[in-house]
Amino acid sequence: MTKPVGIGVLGARSMVARLAVLPAIEASSKTSLVAAASLSGPVPDRWAAGAVPDYQAVIDHPDVEAIYLPLPNNMHRAWTIAAAAAGKHVLCEKPLAGSADDARAMQAACDAGGTLLAEAWMTPFDPRWCHAMQLATDGLVGDITEINAAFTFTIGPEGANNYRWSPDHGGGALLDVGIYCLGPAVELWGAQPIGIKASVDLAPSGVDATTTVHLTWPDGQVARSRVSFVDTEQQRLEIVGTTGRIVLDGDAHTGGPNAKMIRVESDIDTNHSIAVEPADPYLGMIDAFAAAVRGTRRWPRSVEASIEMLELLSQIRTSAR
Known part of the structure; x- marks a missing residue:
């Protein structure tokens, strides 16, 4: 052994x-x-x-x-x-x-x-997320044209000293959880969108409390995402294709024991759900x-993929400014 x-x-x-x-x-x-x-x-x-x-x-x-x-x-x-x-x-x-x-x-x-x-x-070690991404790649809902994602939660008053609020500690919602929302689009289309639009709501410390992003790729694909430290808690991933959509509701990015179902909404067939055996992604x-x-x-x-994501996050922050 x-x-x-x-x-x-x-x-x-x-x-x-x-x-x-x-x-x-x-x-x-x-x-x-x-x-x-x-x-x-x-x-x-x-x-x-x-x-x-x-x-x-x-x-x-x-x-x-x-x-x-x-x-x-x-x-x-x-x-x-x-x-x-x-x-x-x-x-x-x-x-x-x-x-x-x-x-x-x-x-x-x-x-x-x-x-x-x-x-x-x-997240890439969560069985449901992996299966959803494979279904998208395999063409279950046609060619993927759009990804909509959200990862929001509230850091309450008890978290006033949380390092995520500190610019000196590399805080901010986009840097903290942006990878979860942008990861699926980057996996499918790469980390070099041709269009970046972003808006931010700043915390008193100067870091982004909320960032909303709209990205476009050369073939017209679109990714929209929202990350926040002040919105109510939400984790959602919607992968839209030419013939339907694949939806993960609840723990869409963190997975775990409740990440059991993939919802498929079809434009040409009956809507249905796909069961997945959950596992601990950690x-x-x-x-x-x-x-x-x-x-x-x-x-x-690869580390190169991580660096590309950081470069994309930097471009989004620049666009928002």
């Missing part, structure tokens, strides 16, 4: 780490949590046995082979470079960096260290990362 990959976590109290990724590392037979650190308070009790004093101690731990990094966006570059210098692989929370230039520096460091750099966008991501570290499976998404 292949030895589990020893994982170290920087920022073990972050929400995504506590609620999703640390449980997935624990559940996977391919990984083991070796060390964890948090600067915002103690490591949660469930994983306190692996607590070490600081982030560098996680990286320096002899049994840590790879780092999971869910820190604020402005910290991704420095800690990825530190991990690469120590010969540790990195699974970095999305967005990969605060800018394309930072991501290129991270890529260069990992290339020099001979380590894997992977962006922790878990566990799928962790298993795939471990396999890539061991060299038994290639990580499915």
Whole structure:
């Protein structure tokens, strides 16, 4: 049996780490949590046995082979470079960096260290999302002409100090969750639309609380998306073709146990739903990362693809300004 990959976590109290990724590392037979650190308070009790004093101690731990990094966006570059210098692989929370230039520096460091750099966008590991994208590619609803997506939620008053509100920490709704809404269009049509229109509602701190985007591609395809920290919670993906549409309602981007049905609305046949066996996309991501570290499976998404997404997000922000 292949030895589990020893994982170290920087920022073990972050929400995504506590609620999703640390449980997935624990559940996977391919990984083991070796060390964890948090600067915002103690490591949660469930994983306190692996607590070490600081982030560098996680990286320096002899049994840590790879780092999971869910820190604020402005910290991704420095800690990825530190991990690469120590010969540790990195699974970095999305967005990969605060800018394309930072991501290129991270890529260069990992290339020099001979380590894997992977962006922790878990959606492509959700069975329902994958099946919906395959149905679209296979022509179930004809040629795809339009994608409409939303990912909105409310950060309430209790989250006033959330780093997502801070421009210095790389905050803003578009950078935080834009990949979820734009990912399907980029997967189908590439990351170079010929037309970009965007509007923003700014938070008092100056970051975008809400961004609305309209993109067009050379063959007339259109993608519309809305991301927000102040709207009511919504996750939706609608893939429109020449003969109908494929719709994911509820947990469209994050998947999980309730992501069971794909709704198909046909212009030429009876509307119907397709059942999908749900699975934890975070566990799928962790298993795939471990396999890539061991060299038994290639990580499915390149760093170049992550950089292209960051460049697109930058173009959208420029358009909005």
